[in-house]
Every structure is written in C-alpha cells, then in structure tokens.
Amino acid sequence: MSFTLNEAVIKKLLDVTRQAGDLTMEIYQTDFEIYSKKDESPVTEADRKAEAIITPVLKALAPDVPVVAEEAFSAGDCPDVEGKMFWLVDPVDGTKQFISKKDEFTVNIALIDENRRPIFGVVHAPALDRMFWGSLEYGAFVKEADGEVKPISVRTAPSEGIVAVVSRSHKTPEVDDYLKDFKVADEVSSGSSIKFCQVAEGIADVYPRFGPTMEWDTGAGQAVVLGAGGTVKTPQGDEFLYGKDGFKNGFFIAKGK
Numbered sequence: 001m002s003f004t005l006n007e008a009v010i011k012k013l014l015d016v017t018r019q020a021g022d023l024t025m026e027i028y029q030t031d032f033e034i035y036s037k038k039d040e041s042p043v044t045e046a047d048r049k050a051e052a053i054i055t056p057v058l059k060a061l062a063p064d065v066p067v068v069a070e071e072a073f074s075a076g077d078c079p080d081v082e083g084k085m086f087w088l089v090d091p092v093d094g095t096k097q098f099i100s101k102k103d104e105f106t107v108n109i110a111l112i113d114e115n116r117r118p119i120f121g122v123v124h125a126p127a128l129d130r131m132f133w134g135s136l137e138y139g140a141f142v143k144e145a146d147g148e149v150k151p152i153s154v155r156t157a158p159s160e161g162i163v164a165v166v167s168r169s170h171k172t173p174e175v176d177d178y179l180k181d182f183k184v185a186d187e188v189s190s191g192s193s194i195k196f197c198q199v200a201e202g203i204a205d206v207y208p209r210f211g212p213t214m215e216w217d218t219g220a221g222q223a224v225v226l227g228a229g230g231t232v233k234t235p236q237g238d239e240f241l242y243g244k245d246g247f248k249n250g251f252f253i254a255k256g257k
C-alpha cells in the first residue's frame, strides 16, 4: 500500500477541513442538542456531521489507507492499522468548549506513516477563523481570517520566563510538578488541539499533558509542532508514536526550542 502526500493532496485536505469547519459553525450558532456517548463524554450533531463530511473524502483520496475517526470509533469501528499508514480524524476537538460556546474548538486530520509517525496534520479553529497545517517535509503554516497564509515556527524559550499552555478542562497535578522546574512567566489555559498550534506559532513554549487523550486529539497538532521545528515527546524523552493499543495516548510534552 502506498500513498503519497503532495501539495495537491494537502490542498484537498485543507478544503475538506474547511468545509467541515463551516458545518460545525452552522451548528455552533444554533441551540444544538447535546448527547452522551457510551463513555459519558458529550457529543453534538456537529461532531457527527463534520466526520461524515471528512471520512468519504479521505476514503476517496486513499482507498487503502484506514480512517480512524473519533465518532466511528465510538460506534465500534476500530480499523487494523498494524504496519500501515492511517488517518486520524477528530471532527470536533474540544467538544466541551464547543458546548460552552468557547471559540477554541478545532477540526483535525492527521496522516500517520508506516513507522507510526505523524507526517501531516491540519488543525482548523473555525470560530477563530484560523487554520494551521504542517509536516516535517513542507514546514508549518497558518491561514488567517483575512486569507493571508504565513509560515510559522517555534521560538526559543525566553530566559526571562516561559509561557506554558495547559488544558482548561483536564489539567492534572503532574502538570504543576513538571512546571516547577521552569521559570514560568505565564500559564495559559485553553481547550482543544489549538494548544499545539500556540507552541508551533511561537506564542507559547511548552504544552505538558499528563492526562489521558486519544490519538485523534494529538496527531494533527503534533504534525504542526514538528513542521514548525518543535518536538513532541514522552516525559521519558522517547518519540511520541501512534497506532497504540486502543488508540490511547500516554503523557507527552510538546515544546518549542
């Protein structure tokens, strides 16, 4: 099985991410219903409808590349990805932000290679009208609301104090333990994979995550950080890889320079 990432493919991925984002915005502006998944986490019509836009496009682009998507996975669709390239889709990351009408929620698509590394990711925050994408091969970019596309890169941590981004809803005591060893000038809380993008665009220096996440929460954001010159590693300093048991992540630290 082989599938090649190129600029035409990237354009299609950005287009479908934007379409999914537009649909989430239509729902975001209404008085939408909130449902409970089997694991009791919340979900809305936006998650399901956005995923239904993205998955068929990925299947048409690369019929042999399995799609691991949050809502399909919740419904029991758990593809075998052993030794294969695969897609990770989180149609609405930060569902809690979406529900509480905080604009940070994102639409995410990542491509993972046969070596379990994220080789491309797009993170779109439709309510902020900012789209980030990146890969080690092509670098990382943001498209702003006015249509301007700019390359982005991580910054060198300022010696006068770093900016840390942490989960608004899922911060754990281990995060404070980790940050004790740094001179922290500012700690910013936010929801969704936008935290990776804040590191990637050099407005934050570290995103420590010492709590559970799923692979579709992180694959796209990790690719953006890597494309921007940063790192995402386990707390032990190992590579943060994909295709793990049940697509569950361990702890990780995303960093600039």
Ligand SMILES: Nc1ncnc2c1ncn2[C@@H]1O[C@H](COP(=O)(O)O)[C@@H](OP(=O)(O)O)[C@H]1O
Pocket: 041, 090, 092, 093, 094, 095, 096, 167, 168, 169, 170, 190, 191, 192, 193, 212, 213, 214, 217
């Ligand atoms: N107990 C748990 N197990 C697995 N993933 C969890 C979890 N608690 C939170 N998450 C993940 O953390 C994500 C939110 O992270 P953050 O706090 O950084 O916004 C959620 O994404 P969704 O909003 O897509 O469900 C969810 O997948």
Ligand SMILES: [Mg+2]
Pocket: 090, 092, 093, 094, 216, 217
């Ligand atoms: Mg998510």
